Amino acid sequence: MVAHDSWANVVNATVVYAKCKQSERRALWSELGTIASTITRPWLVCWDFNIISSVTEYVGRATQDLGAIADFNEAISSCCLTEVPFSVKETKRLLKVWNKQHFGDIFQAVKQREMEVQQRDIQYKTQQTEEARSALHQAQTQLLLSLKNEGIKRIKDGTGAWVEDEDQIVVVAVNIFKDLLSVENVDNVEVLIQHIPALMSMDQNKQLLREVTLEEIKQVVFELDGNSALGSDGFFRVFFTNYWDIVAEDIL
Secondary structure (H helix, E strand, O other): OEOOOOOOOOEEEEEEEOOOOHHHHHHHHHHHHHHHOOOOOOEEEEEEOOOOOOHHHOOOOOOOOHHHHHHHHHHHHHOOOOOOOOOHHHHHHHHHHHHHHHHOOHHHHHHHHHHHHHHHHHHHHHHOOHHHHHHHHHHHHHHHHHHHHHOOOOEEOOOOOEEOOHHHHHHHHHHHHHHHOOOOOOOOHHHHHHOOOOOOOHHHHHHHHOOOOHHHHHHHHHHOOOOOEOOOOOOEHHHHHHOHHHHHHHHO
8 A cells, every 4th residue: 555645635656567478467467357346445556567469659669569559458448447548757757856845966966065165265375365265265165064965864783773973974885885795704615516508619728728829929919909919018009010030939
């Protein structure tokens, strides 16, 4: 159920993520029909149906399955649902408006504060007065506050509790990534390796592990662009091709 202070009624909501195959989606349409028969409140069914209700909605080139579209429209009708026109572009625009109304344009605010600091800094360097120094410090303080507004305000720790202290936010964030990127000691690595699929044959593996021959290196060097530099030494390809007999062994 979904509710809001500004809504007169509580709304039932079903979030859908449909299968890609028509045969599997039919089971979903049937389930939605069963749910519809028990719904007494306003009902919102949304998210990803993996099908369109009209070929006019499709912008690609592939041929659309008219049978699947018909199944979807029949499900909409049998569930007594009404399709609400939805535009991703319009929704994005409205979210931007809402964000600015509630939080302001924090990125533009930072840019403005940075310009103010630059101006106050130039003013202080040319005037060297107490008023100019105070104005510079005030501008720097406002910039720091704007930068702070861009940061993380709170974060959940491992127990699910919200942490709002700035120093503790850093600690929690670091611990989260430590847990994600580390594992406990594994006693039997061979057991794990058995479950990793082999993506190459033994012959392919031997080929990758064998030593590179001088002839192979020569082929690669001679195929490079004439003005391409090799590594950090700054020598161009033409140097190595012209003096290959001298420097070949050093490259290997």
